[in-house]
Amino acid sequence: MTVAVRAESVTKSFAAGTRALDDVSLSVRHGEVLVVMGPSGSGKSTLIRTFNGLESIDSGSLDVVGIPLDCDHDERQIRRIRRRVGMVFQQFNLFPHLTILQNITLAPIQVKSVPKPMAERRAHALLDQMGIADQALKYPAQLSGGQQQRVAIARALALDPELMLFDEPTSALDPERVKEVLDAMRQLADDGMTMVVVTHELGFAREVADRVLFMDGGRVVELTDAETFFTHAKEERSQRFLNQMAH
Amino acid sequence: MQSCFSVVLLALIAWALWSTGFWLVQRADWSVVSGNLPLFAIGSYPEASRWRPILWLGSLLLLTLFTLAQPLLLRRGIGLNSTILSWSWLLMMPLGLWLLAGGGVLDPVPSRLWGGLVLTLLLTVFSGVIALPLGVLLALGRCSELTTARQLSKIYIDGMRAVPLIAVLFFGQLLLPLFLPVQIEINRLLRAVVAFGLFAAAYVAEDVRGGLQAVPPTQSEAAAALGLGPWQIQRLVILPQALRIAVPALTNQAVGLLQNTSLMAILGLVELLGISQSLLANPAYIGRHLEVYVWLAALYWLLCTAMALMARQFERQDPSNLIATRRS
Numbered sequence A: 001m002t003v004a005v006r007a008e009s010v011t012k013s014f015a016a017g018t019r020a021l022d023d024v025s026l027s028v029r030h031g032e033v034l035v036v037m038g039p040s041g042s043g044k045s046t047l048i049r050t051f052n053g054l055e056s057i058d059s060g061s062l063d064v065v066g067i068p069l070d071c072d073h074d075e076r077q078i079r080r081i082r083r084r085v086g087m088v089f090q091q092f093n094l095f096p097h098l099t100i101l102q103n104i105t106l107a108p109i110q111v112k113s114v115p116k117p118m119a120e121r122r123a124h125a126l127l128d129q130m131g132i133a134d135q136a137l138k139y140p141a142q143l144s145g146g147q148q149q150r151v152a153i154a155r156a157l158a159l160d161p162e163l164m165l166f167d168e169p170t171s172a173l174d175p176e177r178v179k180e181v182l183d184a185m186r187q188l189a190d191d192g193m194t195m196v197v198v199t200h201e202l203g204f205a206r207e208v209a210d211r212v213l214f215m216d217g218g219r220v221v222e223l224t225d226a227e228t229f230f231t232h233a234k235e236e237r238s239q240r241f242l243n244q245m246a247h
Numbered sequence B: 001m002q003s004c005f006s007v008v009l010l011a012l013i014a015w016a017l018w019s020t021g022f023w024l025v026q027r028a029d030w031s032v033v034s035g036n037l038p039l040f041a042i043g044s045y046p047e048a049s050r051w052r053p054i055l056w057l058g059s060l061l062l063l064t065l066f067t068l069a070q071p072l073l074l075r076r077g078i079g080l081n082s083t084i085l086s087w088s089w090l091l092m093m094p095l096g097l098w099l100l101a102g103g104g105v106l107d108p109v110p111s112r113l114w115g116g117l118v119l120t121l122l123l124t125v126f127s128g129v130i131a132l133p134l135g136v137l138l139a140l141g142r143c144s145e146l147t148t149a150r151q152l153s154k155i156y157i158d159g160m161r162a163v164p165l166i167a168v169l170f171f172g173q174l175l176l177p178l179f180l181p182v183q184i185e186i187n188r189l190l191r192a193v194v195a196f197g198l199f200a201a202a203y204v205a206e207d208v209r210g211g212l213q214a215v216p217p218t219q220s221e222a223a224a225a226l227g228l229g230p231w232q233i234q235r236l237v238i239l240p241q242a243l244r245i246a247v248p249a250l251t252n253q254a255v256g257l258l259q260n261t262s263l264m265a266i267l268g269l270v271e272l273l274g275i276s277q278s279l280l281a282n283p284a285y286i287g288r289h290l291e292v293y294v295w296l297a298a299l300y301w302l303l304c305t306a307m308a309l310m311a312r313q314f315e316r317q318d319p320s321n322l323i324a325t326r327r328s
């Protein structure tokens, strides 16, 4: 069986000179949930953004859902990957000029040429799954943060992705709204979705993650199964981070 | 001291109001206006076909009233669907052109016979029709990653904005024919509209660019992550937002466009101002300048207010809140 993501010695520096990724190697199996943790600025966002080509890489090699993605940043390959990989952002990034329904059907109609009635039927089903079936005709500005983020998840799911990337999906939410989004993600994981999730939610990570990747300074500090990471992390830096998060 | 000043000021204002009112009602001779209303409305359009421009003006007026009354009507459940309303407005353009120019079952009427309010509106609408798409293209070019496109757009925009409109209009009259083969003789009106549209496009481009820059880059990122291509992203995600954000600025441009059509009187077009000047040249109306210009000012004010009100309404109805949130 192939893996969903394979990264080998990936490095990435920004123009300003920061080395955001430094010799990162990892793989994500199909059906697995990988949680990425680490202090701010450790390269978590940069890492998962290389997975769908939002960031290019300087050296090393990447393979995402069976499609190679090298340093040459081939647009065609990247778009093939993006049709099969969903992404959810910290700030939701819904399209404010479109209704919720249009937000979700945009990509299936434009990218996959799905007929509109079919795309809409699927969108309604996804909104139902996210528990916001009654919001279809509203605009993003009329929804709460938690609802918007669930729409963003539905929008990403509308392309029937094989892999879902989440970049701190609950960090911009009011505390009382966090649970509804985590519940939706938990449901997704239970249904067998392959997920890479950047999050600081220890409870969610402990419960849902199969493995945890801990990063610092653009490097992989520790990559172990969740059980081991939370009970006796090997590295001193991981332990310190966990202690800080727990308080 | 201060109260003394206020009293003097109040007295001055009262005096100004009273003498203006007195002039308007008692001294002014409005026969120059009331006797020439058809001329102001449609110029010296052939007698037999007058119903055509009048029909167009009438439909525009009705549509404007309908649009302005839309919120009230909707509340009573008898409003027109806003899609129908938008299409009716779009339909007004070809309809107006056909009614005025003739063709098919209608007798052709040459454009030198068009005039008055009808011509003013026609000039405004069709320069706008040229300026908007061209302006959007220029704005996209100005923000593009291609160096050549960016440079060319910048040269065009900066160049146009550095030249006064009247110069562009004169150049249009003289230069446009030079670029065209001899056989194609385009008339004065068309030359004026094209020159005017090309000029206004530069200003539209700057307004649209403002809108483009106000759309956060995370929007194109989110669209790209869904697999949309560069053109799809611009067309479906960025431009619709940028244009909504630019609506208040574009409304100003449209109002400016309407007012600036009066410059075309200098080119000999008999739009509202041109027709007034030709009236004043008539010995029968010697010394009636003030009446005519007050009347003109009132007309322009009415037109601009109607435009501004409709734009305001459009902004308020925008359910995405894009216009409202950026305005404040």
Ligand SMILES: Nc1ncnc2c1ncn2[C@@H]1O[C@H](COP(=O)(O)OP(=O)(O)O)[C@@H](O)[C@H]1O
Binding pocket: A014, A015, A016, A018, A019, A020, A038, A039, A040, A041, A042, A043, A044, A045, A046, A047
């Ligand atoms: N677009 C960018 N330009 C320059 N530096 C960047 C950019 N994005 C991220 N960085 C830098 O790269 C490093 C990793 O950032 P990031 O991946 O966002 O970290 P994290 O998501 O873990 O907080 C940081 O030092 C950050 O300042």
Ligand SMILES: [Mg+2]
Binding pocket: A044, A045, A046, A168
């Ligand atoms: Mg981040």
